[in-house]
Amino acid sequence: MALIVHKYGGTSMGSTERIRSVAQRVAKWVRAGHQLVVVPSAMSGETNRLLGLAKELLPQASTPEAMRELDAVAATGEQVSVGLLALALQAQGLQAVSYGGWQVPIATDASYTKARIRSIDDTRIRADLDAGKVVVITGFQGIDEHGNVTTLGRGGSDTSAVAVAAALKASECLIYTDVDGVYTTDPRIVPEARRLPAISFEEMLEMASLGSKVLQIRSVEFAGKYRVPTRVLSSFTPWDIPLEQEARSGTLITFEEDEKMEQAVVAGIAFNRDEAKISVIGVPDKPGIAAMILGPVADANIDVDVIIQNLSHDGRTDFSFTVHRNDYQRALDVLRTQVLPATGATELQGDARICKVSIVGIGMKSHAGVAARMFRTLSEEAINIQMITTSEIKTSVVIDEKYMELAVRALHRAFDLDHAGEAAPGAAA
Numbered sequence: 001m002a003l004i005v006h007k008y009g010g011t012s013m014g015s016t017e018r019i020r021s022v023a024q025r026v027a028k029w030v031r032a033g034h035q036l037v038v039v040p041s042a043m044s045g046e047t048n049r050l051l052g053l054a055k056e057l058l059p060q061a062s063t064p065e066a067m068r069e070l071d072a073v074a075a076t077g078e079q080v081s082v083g084l085l086a087l088a089l090q091a092q093g094l095q096a097v098s099y100g101g102w103q104v105p106i107a108t109d110a111s112y113t114k115a116r117i118r119s120i121d122d123t124r125i126r127a128d129l130d131a132g133k134v135v136v137i138t139g140f141q142g143i144d145e146h147g148n149v150t151t152l153g154r155g156g157s158d159t160s161a162v163a164v165a166a167a168l169k170a171s172e173c174l175i176y177t178d179v180d181g182v183y184t185t186d187p188r189i190v191p192e193a194r195r196l197p198a199i200s201f202e203e204m205l206e207m208a209s210l211g212s213k214v215l216q217i218r219s220v221e222f223a224g225k226y227r228v229p230t231r232v233l234s235s236f237t238p239w240d241i242p243l244e245q246e247a248r249s250g251t252l253i254t255f256e257e258d259e260k261m262e263q264a265v266v267a268g269i270a271f272n273r274d275e276a277k278i279s280v281i282g283v284p285d286k287p288g289i290a291a292m293i294l295g296p297v298a299d300a301n302i303d304v305d306v307i308i309q310n311l312s313h314d315g316r317t318d319f320s321f322t323v324h325r326n327d328y329q330r331a332l333d334v335l336r337t338q339v340l341p342a343t344g345a346t347e348l349q350g351d352a353r354i355c356k357v358s359i360v361g362i363g364m365k366s367h368a369g370v371a372a373r374m375f376r377t378l379s380e381e382a383i384n385i386q387m388i389t390t391s392e393i394k395t396s397v398v399i400d401e402k403y404m405e406l407a408v409r410a411l412h413r414a415f416d417l418d419h420a421g422e423a424a425p426g427a428a429a
Contacts, residue, residue, distance in 0.1 A: 001034055002034050002171035003037070003129070003170045003171055004029060004034050004037075004172055004173075005038075005039065005162075005164055005165040005168070005170045005172075005173045005174070006025075006029070006036060006039070006161075006174050007038075007040070007157060007160075007162075007173065007174065007175045008038070008040045008041065008176045009041050009178060011044045011177075012040070012041075012176055012177070012178070012235035012236075013040050013044065013081050013084075014043055014044035014045075015043075016084070016088075019081075021235075022085060022176075023085060023088035023089045023092050024239040025176075025239040026038055026092075027089065027093075027094055028239065028240065028243060029243065030134060032243050035129045037129070037136075037137065037165075037170070038085065038134060038137070039136075039137050039164060040078070040081040040085055040138075040139065040157070041078065041081065041139055041157040042078050042081055043077065043080065043081060047074055047077045050073050050074055050076065050077055051070065051074055053073070054070055054073050054074075062330075067113050070112065070113060071113060071141075071150050071151045072149050075100070075101075075138070075141045075149045075151055077140075078100075078138035078140050078157070083098050085098070086134075086136045094134050095131070095132055095133040095134065096136060097133050097134075097136070098136040098137070099124070099125075099135065099136070099137050100138045101138050101139075101141040101142040101149075101160070102143035102147075102149055104120060104122075104124060104125065104137060105142070106120050106141070106142035106160065106163070107145070108144055108152070109144060109150075110144040110146065111301065112148075114152065115142060115144070115150035115151060115152055115153075116152070117160075117222075120163060120164060122167045122168055125137070125164075125168065126168070137160070137164060138160070139157025139160035139161060140152055140156040140157045140160060141156070153218075155215075155216030155218075155219070156218075158216040158218075159216055159218040159219040159222060161173055162220075162226075162228055163222050166226035166228050170228065172228075172229045172230070172231060173228050173230045173231070174233060175215065175230060175231065176234065176235035177214070177232065177235065178236065179214060179232070180195060180237070181197075181232050181234075182196050182199050182204065182207070182212070182232055182253075183195050183196065184267070184268045185268055185417070189405050190269075190408060190409055190412045190418075192412070192418040193412070194417065196251050197252070198251065199253055199267060199268075200253075200254060200255070201220065201224040201253055201255060202224075202362060203267050203268070203360055203361065203393060204220050206358070206391070207360050208220045210270035210272060210358040210360065210394065210396060212270045215232065215253075220253070223253060227255060229253075230252075230253040231251065231252050232251045232253070233251075234249075234250065237249070265364060265415065266363065266364065266415040267361040267363075268360050269357065269358070269359055269412050269417065270357075270360055271355060271357045271358065271407075271408055272355060273401055274324055274325045275305065275322045275323070275324060275356055275398070276323055276325045276328035276331075276350065277321070277351045277354045277386065278320065278322070278332065278335065278348070278349070279319070279348070279350070280293055280318065280335060280339065280343070280345045280347075280348060281345060281347035281348070281349060282318070282345050282346030282347060283317060283319055283344070284315060284343065285315055289319070290307075290319065292342060293335070293339050293343065294321070296334050296335075296339055297323075297331055297334055297335070300330060300334050302323055302330060302331050303323065303324065303327070304322070304323055305321070305322045305323065305356070306389045307319075307389075308321070320387065325352055328350065332348065336348060353401045353402075354398050354400060354401055355399060355400075355401045356396050356397070356399075357397055357399060357404060357407045357408060358395065359374055359395050359415065361393060361394075362393050364392065364394070364395075373414060373415070377411055378397065378399070378410070381403070381406055381407065381410050383399055383403045383407055384399065385398070385399060
């Protein structure tokens with residue numbers, strides 16, 4: 001008997017019929033002798049609906065007090081899901097109990113709308129499991145030290161599930177979603193994209209950070225840090241398929257970099273169209289200038305991605321970086337009011353019509369010329385590269401947004417990702 005964590009996304013919980021199917025699937029695992037903890041998301045579209053109502057009442061909800069209330073509102077979506085799923089499990093003849101994150105408790109910091117998990121008390125969960133119950137826990141949320149409900153940001157249910165699995169030392173965390181695994185890229189852009197039977201945590205972390213929507217990046221960080229075996233698979237396969245078949249389906253995110261995986265120079269192409277570029281022009285080229293520019297941005301809780309500082313001319317330089325498009329205007333405001341006066345920079349420029357395209361693969365560690373092939377491929381398609389950033393297993397470029405799909409298709413062909421294995425049925429990577 002193994003302790004297994006199941007996580008179900010919003011589309012899997014999108015109707016009472018789908019919730020009933022989730023309950024039947026969970027019951028199959030329980031009847032096979034496993035202990036089950038289930039972490040469901042809010043029903044599809046519910047979080048957007050709730051936040052839309054909040055924004056109607058206060059369009060600019062940016063103060064800490066307002067963001068606290070946004071979390072209080074958004075967290076109710078998952079509260080509905082766990083209660084409905086517990087009822088559906090009871091209808092299957094199982095003992096089931098639901099908990100909000102604050103009841104476990106899942107302790108977080110107080111960064112409303114993007115809180116981070118600090119600890120999970122597993123005492124209550126283990127007692128229920130030992131009593132033969134299925135435990136259903138809200139994803140996406142927790143509680144801070146002052147008793148306020150917090151949310152973990154979009155995709156936070158993945159993080160909750162993996163964190164719970166880590167705390168319980170679960171045998172595996174199964175992420176059920178509307179796709180049947182991790183693909184070499186998004187099949188909606190490249191129909192020839194292939195599902196990967198396995199991918200290393202290192203590669204998956206890069207893919208998630210670079211725009212792949214299959215898993216939220218913090219869930220992969222948790223899985224890697226606490227060595228939680230994690231599998232991405234589809235909740236839309238028939239619930240009554242043999243358990244042995246289901247347990248081997250999807251994509252396994254593994255710690256092992258076996259010989260077969262190392263032969264793949266590039267595992268996939270990731271992209272992110274949610275970015276914007278900001279350039280601070282004419283800043284003094286002196287020690288500490290990067291801190292003077294990025295310090296206030298960090299203080300505003302804005303994450304910075306790609307960073308480039310140009311060569312100095314006459315004692316001045318240009319400093320460029322990218323942020324999430326949702327933070328673009330706020331970052332510009334911070335720079336305009338705080339950074340320009342403090343640094344003496346001459347100008348501020350911005351571009352919200354850029355995207356980032358990346359190649360990822362552990363094989364890049366031992367193969368030369370991979371980045372050169374990427375740049376040559378983009379050049380042959382007349383795509384101009386604005387910024388470049390690299391790591392051991394990835395190379396990312398910032399380009400004009402209108403060339404994104406062309407770049408992804410060209411790179412997928414250039415690195416022979418169209419060949420071998422099974423073709424994608426049309427699910428998103």
